[in-house]
Amino acid sequence: MMNDQGVVLMTPRTDAYLDSLIETQLSAQTIYKVDPRETNGERVTYGTISNQCVTNMIKILNIGDKDIVYDLGSGVGNLIFKMLFSAGIRKGIGFEVIKDRYNVSNNIKKQIIMNYPEFHGKIEFYNANFKTILDSNRFADATIIYTSSLMFTDETMNLIVEIAKRCRNLRYLISLKANIHPNLEFHSRQSCACSWGRCCYYIYTLKHRVEGPACPRSLLLLLLLLLLACLLLVPLSLTVP
Numbered sequence: 267m268m269n270d271q272g273v274v275l276m277t278p279r280t281d282a283y284l285d286s287l288i289e290t291q292l293s294a295q296t297i298y299k300v301d302p303r304e305t306n307g308e309r310v311t312y313g314t315i316s317n318q319c320v321t322n323m324i325k326i327l328n329i330g331d332k333d334i335v336y337d338l339g340s341g342v343g344n345l346i347f348k349m350l351f352s353a354g355i356r357k358g359i360g361f362e363v364i365k366d367r368y369n370v371s372n373n374i375k376k377q378i379i380m381n382y383p384e385f386h387g388k389i390e391f392y393n394a395n396f397k398t399i400l401d402s403n404r405f406a407d408a409t410i411i412y413t414s415s416l417m418f419t420d421e422t423m424n425l426i427v428e429i430a431k432r433c434r435n436l437r438y439l440i441s442l443k444a445n446i447h448p449n450l451e452f453h454s455r456q457s458c459a460c461s462w463g464r465c466c467y468y469i470y471t472l473k474h475r476v477e478g479p480a481c482p483r484s485l486l487l488l489l490l491l492l493l494l495a496c497l498l499l500v501p502l503s504l505t506v507p
């Protein structure tokens with residue numbers, strides 16, 4: 267939005283507001299818009315998809331306040347912030363292996379929560395390699411998994427499908443790299459702008475999921491039935507001589 271003098275107004279929750287927060291942090295930490303690096307022999311190049319890409323995603327997949335979004339390789343958190351501002355997601359969780367990129371996401375998170383206390387508890391970032399998270403339930407509440415996977419090996423891509431299979435309520439898996447896997451159903455390929463040029467993202471749904479333990483509601487029902495049976499049987503046994 268601009269005023270009559272052509273000056274961009276930083277209205278809250280707009281892309282311009284978000285971009286300005288990210289720009290300030292990036293220059294403070296000397297992170298470039300395209301930032302190739304290596305860690306433990308793996309390429310961990312940083313770049314971002316544009317806000318426009320995320321807007322399209324939100325529209326196409328009808329992402330909203332019931333969604334819990336995971337970004338595996340969250341960089342400075344741009345996708346999670348944009349989803350929060352534009353889709354009002356229930357929760358956004360990012361995993362980033364490089365410390366200074368994670369620091370940026372966490373600093374921006376603090377500023378956003380200061381300005382919008384209603385977002386408290388809705389954003390989490392972890393400075394972690396998502397491949398080393400062994401707790402198989404860690405991602406279980408995801409409804410959307412996004413991954414900027416251009417540099418990922420086939421092995422990592424397969425691991426992401428394994429993670430997705432454990433999410434009972436997963437609606438979509440979104441990946442920048444096409445993922446040919448027997449458990450994935452192709453939904454569509456979308457093209458948009460990224461910090462390194464034009465890119466596209468691929469949307470998948472899952473064919474099969476790993477069935478977890480019985481859901482707590484049916485367990486509760488079973489316990490109630492047992493209790494009821496006990497209540498009926500105890501007085502009966504007392505009356506029998």
Ligand SMILES: C[S@@+](CC[C@H](N)C(=O)[O-])C[C@H]1O[C@@H](n2cnc3c(N)ncnc32)[C@H](O)[C@@H]1O
Nearest residue numbers: 310312313314315339340341362363395396414
């Ligand atoms: C291209 S950036 C994407 C940033 C943002 N998610 C986006 O799409 O706009 C990819 C990020 O994934 C991180 N990354 C790569 N492998 C990772 C892993 N195994 N665990 C956590 N982060 C990883 C890189 O350090 C990099 O910052």
